[in-house]
Amino acid sequence: MSNKKLAGKKLVGSFVALITPFNRDGSVDYAAFRTLLKSQEDNGTAAILIMGSTGETSMLSPEEKKKIIVETAKMKTAKMPIFFGCTGNNTESTIANVKFAKDNGADGAILAAPAYICAPEADIEGFFLDVADATDLPLGIYNNPPRVKSDLNWDHLLRIFKHPNYVVHKESTARVGQVAQVLAGNPSVSVMCCDSPNLGLVVPTMSLGGHGTANMTGNIAPGELATISTPWTSYTEAENFKNAYLGLLPLLHYTYSAINPVAVKSLMKAIGLPAGDLRKPLTNLEGEALAKGIRIVQELGLDKRYGYRVKPVAVAAA
Numbered sequence: 225m226s227n228k229k230l231a232g233k234k235l236v237g238s239f240v241a242l243i244t245p246f247n248r249d250g251s252v253d254y255a256a257f258r259t260l261l262k263s264q265e266d267n268g269t270a271a272i273l274i275m276g277s278t279g280e281t282s283m284l285s286p287e288e289k290k291k292i293i294v295e296t297a298k299m300k301t302a303k304m305p306i307f308f309g310c311t312g313n314n315t316e317s318t319i320a321n322v323k324f325a326k327d328n329g330a331d332g333a334i335l336a337a338p339a340y341i342c343a344p345e346a347d348i349e350g351f352f353l354d355v356a357d358a359t360d361l362p363l364g365i366y367n368n369p370p371r372v373k374s375d376l377n378w379d380h381l382l383r384i385f386k387h388p389n390y391v392v393h394k395e396s397t398a399r400v401g402q403v404a405q406v407l408a409g410n411p412s413v414s415v416m417c418c419d420s421p422n423l424g425l426v427v428p429t430m431s432l433g434g435h436g437t438a439n440m441t442g443n444i445a446p447g448e449l450a451t452i453s454t455p456w457t458s459y460t461e462a463e464n465f466k467n468a469y470l471g472l473l474p475l476l477h478y479t480y481s482a483i484n485p486v487a488v489k490s491l492m493k494a495i496g497l498p499a500g501d502l503r504k505p506l507t508n509l510e511g512e513a514l515a516k517g518i519r520i521v522q523e524l525g526l527d528k529r530y531g532y533r534v535k536p537v538a539v540a541a542a
Contacts, residue, residue: 234391234412234413234414234435235270235271235305235391235392235414235416235435235436236270236414236435236436236453236454236455237268237435237436237450237453237454237455238268238269238271238436238439238442238446238449238450238453239269239270239271239307239392239394239416239436239437239438239439239453240264240269240271240272240273240439240440240442240446240449241273241276241277241278241279241438241439241440241443242257242261242272242273242274242276242278242279243278243280243440243443243485243488243489243492244274244275244279244280244281244284244292245260245498245499245500246499246500246501247500250501250503252288252291252292253498254295254296256499256500257292257295257296257299258299259498260443260497260498261296261299261300261306263446263530264304264442264446265301265303265304267447267450267530268446268447268450269304269442269446269449269450270304270436270450270453271304271305271306271331272306272307273306273307273308273309273334273438274292274293274296274306274307274308274309275289275292275308275309275310276309276366276440277309277368277484277485278440278484278485278488279485280485280502280503280506281309282339283503283506289321290324290328292308293308293324293328293330294328294329297328297329297330298329300329300331305331305332306330306331306332307330307331307333307334307362307364308330308332308333308334309333309334309335309336310322310333310334310335311334311335311336311337311338311339312338313339313340313341314338315351315354315355318335318338318351318355319354319359321333322335322355322358322359322363323358323359325361326359326360326361330361331362332361332362332363332364332391332392333359333361333362333364334363334364334366334392335355335363335364335365336365336366336372337351337368337372337376338351338372338374339372339373340372341374342373342374343374345374345375345376345377345380348374348376348380349380349384352365352384352387352390353384353387356387356389356390359389360389361389362390362391362392363389363390363391363392364390364391364392364394365381365384365390365392365393365394366394367381367393367394367395367396367397368394368396368418369396369397370396375397377402378402378405378406378409379405381393381406382405382406382409382411385409385411385413386411388412390412390413391412391413391414392413392414392416392438393406393411393413393414393415393416394416394417394418395415395416395417395418395425395429396417396418396420396423396425397423397425398423398424398425400424400425400428403415403417403425403428403429403432403434404428404432407429407432407433407434414435414436415429415434415435416429416434416435416436416438416453417429417434417437417438418437418438418439419437419438419439419440419441419442419449419452419476420476420480421473421476421477421480422477426452426469427469430452430453430455430456431456431462433455433456434455435455436453436454436455437449437453439453440479440484440485440488441472441475441476441479441488443489443492443497444475444479444488444491444492444495444521444526445472445475445524445526447529448468448471448472449472451464451465451468452465452468452469452472471524472524474520474523474524475517475521475526478491478517478520479491481513482509482513483506485502486502486506486507486509487509487517489501489502490502490509490517491509491514491517491518491521493508494514494517494534494535495518495521495526495527495532495533495534495535496532496533497532518534521534522534
């Protein structure tokens, strides 16, 4: 999908933050990337984010990040655009990351505020605008204060979204009013939210006219998240949403039962998806913590729908 086409079209539906699969030796598993991307496309995912927090991006080396962009961009199709997490530790490094992504085939880049520095809102607003001025690659904002300790209020966001390069917004605060104010401002971006049931944003975002969810539970239940993330244009979509969302609540709570992506990646490995292990110091779930997730997959019938090869807990944790 060309950048110009993407910039002139709102993304709608399920925007899945993909895990980064690893081989047994800890290297990036590119064959697994191809398998996972095909499965997402086959099950209705609208777009993919690679190297978000779900992709363990903070633990990847600069060389790994570049190679992931180069190799996975070759796997994209016209149907499902691929965005890359490109936030650096300052403005200049972020601009360099975005330029590298564009030069190597990215459809877009997702940006959060640089972590750890806890910059004030005015400085973060300037950061997002400076990066946008330096590229014509479609961009998205991930407002994620729990991870980066910087937060943007809706008025800052609406000013940023006047920049033509911004095409998507992911909200990960617990402020329903923030989502409402952004949607009321009618920006030209797709307004999405995190799928965490603890934040409680999915129902109000979709009911107020949101365009989808930017989620990580779609790594395991892509079809269900595609239904949950379908914009409401009639009562049919609302009814389908209600049934899918209420049915999937056990899995949504499970995938957010540990710091992202510990639960989702551990469970993916346990049900036979090519995920590999978490990168240290993170470790995979074991015992009852893992068994609970396996039971949820089975109770929801996801193993039958997707052909997952559910392993006994002792084997899955090995």
